Amino acid sequence: MTHSTIRRVAELAGVSIATVSRTLAHPDKVTEATREKVLDAVRQTGFVPNRQAVDFRRRATNNVVLLVRDITNPFYLEIYRGIEELAFANGYSVLMGDAQYDDARVARYIDMVRNRQADGLILMTGWIPASIPEAKLPQTVIALELIDGSVLPTVAIDNRKAARLATEHLLSLGHRRIAHITGPIGMLMSDERHEGYLEALRAADIAPDPALTYLGDYHLGSGQAAIRAFEERRVGFTGLFCSNDEMAVGAINALRGLGKRVPQDVSVVGFDDMDYALSSDPPLTSVRQPRREIGRKAMQMMVDLLAGKPLASRWFEAGVELVVRQSTAPPNPSKTTDLPRTESTKP
Amino acid sequence: MTHSTIRRVAELAGVSIATVSRTLAHPDKVTEATREKVLDAVRQTGFVPNRQAVDFRRRATNNVVLLVRDITNPFYLEIYRGIEELAFANGYSVLMGDAQYDDARVARYIDMVRNRQADGLILMTGWIPASIPEAKLPQTVIALELIDGSVLPTVAIDNRKAARLATEHLLSLGHRRIAHITGPIGMLMSDERHEGYLEALRAADIAPDPALTYLGDYHLGSGQAAIRAFEERRVGFTGLFCSNDEMAVGAINALRGLGKRVPQDVSVVGFDDMDYALSSDPPLTSVRQPRREIGRKAMQMMVDLLAGKPLASRWFEAGVELVVRQSTAPPNPSKTTDLPRTESTKP
DNA sequence: CTGTTAGCGCCTTCAC
């Protein structure tokens, strides 16, 4: 059974194709009687408008390209959900693009909206190729992965404020020697989180000790490496703030390997509140980003943009929240900043 | 600068639009001289064919809907990557659909390919609404999440065989009392894994003890609950096979809480080889599925299907591999099947 | 309120 066209419906209903089109698009602009006739014919033929034709005629696709830095980043999962939800609710579809740190890929996905395969672009890459000036981008919304110096509509969190929140939690528990494992420095997001950590210390009249900062890369291994490095250099601390949960888990494992207990010997705070946070032992105190909300908001901005609505603001800040679990506690008064005795649990 | 059309190019080159179209589609069907002229005009105007118009005319979209059971399942991440890679390489785009266990959503995504918004459908839902007979589906490939009784082209692993592999690993280490935490029974995948576990035992002349099977749900909590249940019922074992890594991590945490060491007191094998497996302490022995390959293969089948190529086979089995890490070891000869003494690490 | 008409941008016979 081949698709029936609007023409067939018109014939069957005894009206013109224009009337069929109208009945479907603006049912109120048509007589009760004709509406019945048309709808009846539609039912009989099983007619469904050919979206390709409709879109072609309307010069719109109702597709939006979602271009991410790395499609396999589990952090994005809830954002995917938020974006898809709002897209679905508004009749849009989401085209998945994986940038993979590759300019050519980014360019091709951007071209897809230029070529009218999609109406807009949600960018979660953190960069655009130097060869593509921002002004030449199509309708674009930036989510989460900030692009330095961009003036495009953006939804994200205040990383600096969030890092302060985490550090202040440790401070309020009484910790004074607080270490920090950063993300790759040079990335706006990592820099901001480090700044927030420093700000919190200074606000508490603690002079930041550079020895307490370890340059990580957001991966498990650098969390472990950080602990080993601190140990080798005999750097003592009772609090540890990690710029993401994965490094926090790596750090906790390494601490355990050295016979240190969390939180009795070291309190650990993560960032992102991923599944990691719940499944780690002990469950991790972490900064939660409203990931689904970020996705929803980004898509909402896109919908408004495409509808020609003026944006209330070109910058939307999503709020964060500190989720306190069992990885943080007041410092153990008996052992100040020294390294606890080594006492491996391994055989 | 608005998009230039084929007409403008034709004018500028002093030829007909048909010639322009030909030059671009079949450069060899045109004189050297005219080709030059046309390509020159194309360059000058920056002409790029309007994909919407081309697709409309050709009645193809080069879009494929990827409909998944739950978009936030981290297991899918590498599959997304595989699918996107092959799509990208073949000029296709991937539309992301989240089924969310909701018939209406599934129906709407299926309609998208009926309505010519996409050419095909990759199903990773594990079900289709009863109201939609399989025969009425558009061009479809099933990946990973099997649909019972389906005859559609499918790519997946042999779950039974994989579970045997995991269990046999424990057996070969010398374990005789091996427990199993299952997924939700009734799901084809869970059932098969449980069957594989039983098969392996029987093949080793061990009569399966029903007390050693715990009905889980693939979540962390059921891994913990299982250990508590075994403890309460005084069920002893030295090997544990979990139908996914998340439950394995939950089980390990709970074991640690009871003062049991992994692998000295209990060897644990997981399934899926997720990030969990690497970040857990100790790193988890697990069955790895070639997730990216599964994605690539599914998309390859789709491309072939849409190209009208006959499929070599309607069933493609992806191979699995056991990744041995530190969570498994030979059983401790001194303490057979009894519960080890309880000796909490908590203060 | 309804029908007629004119395309959207491109591809593809069919003559020349």
Place this chain on the structure above:
DNA sequence: GTGAAGGCGCTAACAG
């Protein structure tokens, strides 16, 4: 080898 012409299926003025 090239051009003219006829749509693809639908929407949106514009008249009636």
